[in-house]
Amino acid sequence: MTAQLARVASQKPRQGFWGLWNVSFGYFGIQIAFALQNANVSRIFQSLGSEIDDLAFLWIAGPVTGLIIQPLIGYHSDRTWGRLGRRRPYFLAGAVLAALALIGLPNTGMLLLAAAFLWMLDASLNVAMEPFRAFAGDMTPDDQRAQAFAFQTCFIGAGAVLGSLAPALFNWLGIANVASEGVIPPSVRYSFYLGAAAMVLSVGWTVLRVREYSPEEMAAFNGSTVQADAAQHEPLVYPRIGPFWVIAGVVLLALVASLGLDKQLYVLGSGLAVFGLMQIGVRATSAKGALAHIVSDLAQMPVQMRQLAFAQFFTWIGFFIVWIYTTPVVTAQAFGATDTSSAAFNEGADWVGVMFAFYNGVAALAAFLLPLLARRIGNAATHAVGLLCGASGFIGLLLVRDPDLLLLPMVGMGIAWASVLSMPYVILTRVLPPRKFGIYIGIFNFFIVIPQLVVATLMGGVMRSFFPGEPRWTMLVAALMMAMAAAAMMLVKENTRASGE
Incomplete structure (x- = not known):
């Protein structure tokens, strides 16, 4: 009886409404910044003289910085403890640096300097964002994770709506949305200032209003006496397949050079080779630092994480295709315009915004309905349903030609987006060792970033080969990817705890 009472006493406390609000509120500012970046960076680059063909290369900053920074931040945040706690130092540092980048990006008059600010912004947003996923796991018991991630999704949707509409709102208030050549319009600059303020204030709210559990408390919640740095003393696994990745990368680079393929494939080939060299180096030196732990934990992913990785891979291919090609599809199909200087094209592009x-507003609302469905059919099945809603929405973008009716496919897309931002993390945090939430969620980001790199490097060639002058068929490809992701989710086994807790 005494042992049973001790176990009950060590259960992690449930959060009330305001507790969940405080834990997640920082995401509101982070997503405003992301939305501003997604909607306006190409506009800024083009205003500063970038050619359209160079935009994709400049945009590759996001996936690359996320691939490198998120697992490193996860590794170090798992091992940090100080006056501000475990995760909060990273929130705060990332927010301050991102705010500086948001102020600098629209005020530089040089393309290269603007690109440097974009890299700084992406890196800072990744520093602030990565620990937030682990933070929700740290601060809530297993049976409240769906609610915690629903709050995050709601703030992500609300922030995306405000960030996406900010330039238009400032223009509505009488602030000009046009400027002379080489100058960023005032409405865009003021929107970025708004994003900087929102970033610092919302993240600062979470930093000041939440007290993190100490390493000793976290160990007690898990029914053990394991200290926060115990993971550093675990045996490491050194993969043997590094040479395979190097060979694959070198072969791809040789094919690009010899066959004159899209030069962006150099990025993918180089990435494969570097990943292989990293594994070879770690194994050859029997390294013990952050890189060795990332490689080792990648090799030892829980089976549920491997299953989720397949679903994530197809999901993010689908979404990234839609983000890239919705504007040319809608402007051509619903507005009959392909000339980027025409009034019809710009009207269509505004309508895409x-x-x-x-769809982000729909996601904010759907976030609170998904946990209710998950209680009835499970998290994996709920996510599969959400992904199928997204697939139907993408088919709608292929078929619908009336601008107003195009909002209907956005309902399906919004439901899918709400599910993507919550359900995989609910499943994941239930099977991960709590002391490794940070590093594993950082590694999980690989399966978000790699699909984006694949689309960025391959989709242009696919378009030229199979859909020349017909971008609408990319929506069919995206829908098929989402359907495959839904099928993969049905293979995910839930609720098996990771060993070593």
């Missing part, structure tokens, strides 16, 4: 704001 409204559509994207709408």
Whole structure:
């Protein structure tokens, strides 16, 4: 009886409404910054003289910085403890640096300097964002994770709506949205200032209002006496397949050079080779630092994480295709315009911004309905349903030609987006050792970033080969990817705890 009472006493406390609000509120500012970046960076680069063909290369900053920084931040945040706690130092540092980048990006008059600010912004947003996923796991018991991630998703949707519409709102208030050549319009600059303020204030709210559990408390919640740094003393696994990745990368680089393939494939080939060299180096030196732990934990992912990785891979291919090609599809199909200087094209492009704001608003609302469905059919099945809603929405973008009716496919897309931002993390945090939430969620980001790199490097060639002048068929490809992701989710086994807790 005494042992049973001790176990009950060591259960992690449930959060009330305001506790969940405080834990997640920082995401509101982070997502405003992301939305501003997604909607306006290409506009800034083009205003500063970038050619359209160079935009994809400049945009590759996001996936690359996320691939490198998120697992490193996860590794170190798992092992940090100080006056501000475990995760909060990273929130705060990332927010301050991102705010500086948001102020600098629209005020530089040089393309290269603007690109440098974009890299700084992406890196800072990754520093602030990565620990937030682990933070929700740290601060809530297993049976409240769905609610915690629902709050995060709600703030992500609300922030995306405000960030997406900010330039139009400032223009509505009488602030100009045009400027002379080489100058960023005032409405865009003021929007970035708004994003900087929101970033610092919302993240600062979470930093000041939440007290993190100490390493000793976290160990007690898990029914053990394991200290926070115990993971550093675990035996490491050194993969033997490094040479395979190097060979694959070198072969791809040789094919690009010899066959004159899309030069962006150099990025993918180089990435494969570097990943292989990293594994070879870690194994050859029997390294013990952050890189060795990332490689080792990648090799030892829980089976549920491997299953989720397949679903994530197809999911993010689908979404990234839609983000890239919705504008040319909608402007051509619903507005009959392909000339980027025409009034019809710009009207259509503005409507795409409204559509994207709408689906983020739907996601903010759907976030609180998904946990209710999950209680009835399970998290994996709920996510599969959400992904199928997204697939139907993408088919709608292929078929619908009336601008107003295009909001209907956005409902399906919004439900899918709400599920993507919550359900995989609910499943994941239930099977991970709590002392490794940070590093494993950082590694999980690989299966978000790699699909984006694949789309960025391959989709242009696919378009030229199979859909020349017909971008609408990319929506069919995206829908098929989402359907495959839904099928993969049905293979995910839930609720098996990771060993070593």
